[in-house]
Amino acid sequence: MVSGKVPLHHEDGKEGLLSFVRHHQWHIDFFSKKEINGVTNIETSHAALKAVGGHRRGRTLRPAQCWYNSTAQQETKMAEHKAKHNNGSNRGTLYVVGTGPGSLKHMTPAAGEALKKADIIVGYKTYLDLIPGYLEGKEVLASQMMKEVDRCRKSLELARNGQEVALVCGGDPGIYAMAGLVFEMAEEHDSDCNIEIIPGIAAVNGCAARLGAPLMHDFAAVSLSDLLTPLELIKKRLEAVASADFVVAIYNPKSKKRTEQIKIAQEIFLKYRDPKTPVGIVTAATRDNETITLTTLADMLSCEIGMQSTVMIGNSQTYIWNEKMVTPRGYSGKYEL
Known part of the structure; x- marks a missing residue:
């Protein structure tokens, strides 16, 4: 629901979020500082108070401006990537990255470079926990075992939309891992994105x-x-x-x-x-x-x-x-x- 209290066009950088919401045909509500502070009997979030004076039990209410700026920056980054790498096309790249047996010193330089290039890193949580330094400053999508299809589907979707995505596998992605499933799903859904397999030391x-x-x-x-x-x-x-x-x-x-x-x-x-x-x-x-x-x-x-x-x-x-x-x-x- 769009509350009506906030017009659909602003001069303060909110177009990114609004465009994103309209694209996905979602609804959105905006709340003022007064409305947020009107919620009673809850714990205080000092981070929210510092930003907008709002608080809510169990989670920090992120200031709307942070979301708007983040979305706008993401769209700008995607546009810059397209201009630099894809000649204006809407094709991103999905790097299927093998991180090796576990220790960082056994991960290949090529795998490290692919992780650095990625805007978004997707993977099984246990494997992501082994590469914390490569997750800093990235959007990270982690899931549990038995979610391979979901991880592949999401990674392909993001790459189709122009993102640089790293799908992390332990060992080598082409040996009992995700490379084959990525290609199967890309073929099934006619995914228009670049797919690069980055090998790793297998078990x-x-x-x-x-x-x-x-x-x-x-x-x-x-x-x-x-x-x-x-x-x-x-x-x-x-x-x-x-x-x-x-x-x-x-x-x-x-x-x-x-x-x-x-x-x-x-x-x-x-x-x-x-x-x-x-x-x-x-x-x-x-x-x-x-x-x-x-x-x-x-x-x-x-x-x-x-x-x-x-x-x-x-x-x-x-x-x-x-x-x-x-x-x-x-x-x-x-x-x-």
Whole structure:
């Protein structure tokens, strides 16, 4: 509802907000300082009092002028971006950014540059919490697990409207992450925006480095999450890679509710591998709570395994040396070492 107390056109910078509201066909109410102070039996917001003399329980009433200026500045920034980057077109850019395994020193410079370019950063809250310095001065849209479709939809919508958007993924966005979903949804909705995939260090190679050199020969990655993939298909893939003697990186091995899949994986591998086959388990790689465990195929289930873990099962040639997991490439059979 537009109250009528405030005309639709002003000379004090409010056109940005009003234009935004009209564009979305929303309603808006304006309140004077006197009306705000007329609300009784509430706690005082000193920030609001300082700005307009208003207060309200549980939240600060932002001065209208701050909203107007913010909206006007945003429209100005979008116009400047279009003129500089898009030759006046309405196409923004969606950067799908892989931030790596966790620590900032393992994030690539390209990922950092994309985050700096972005006006808006979208992501799963747990991953955003790992990059606080890149969120300063940005509009941040965070959500919880299982909201991947919503994050992609919102990111594409913002980019279509001319914004520079960074959609944050842990690890690499093209490996069990958001890159594929972004392209699927962009195709489905004919999204007219630029999409750039910014790679990151994935769990498969980040964890391998913590373990030593387990991936020196042919390897495969299999996710045990049956949220999007039927369990029977997961079993078929486990049979295939186990029988072919691949080193295997297992993603999403276990959660509080999903505990049987890792047992099934062990049973399948024991059909083809020696029980003493080396297994490495890395949890929260490169983060403060990182743990690294070396064990065997027979004993792996006695170790702590969770959603942040990646399990590396060696092939028939993998061995342990100096607390490191090593898979030979085959040089010793061809050259004198």
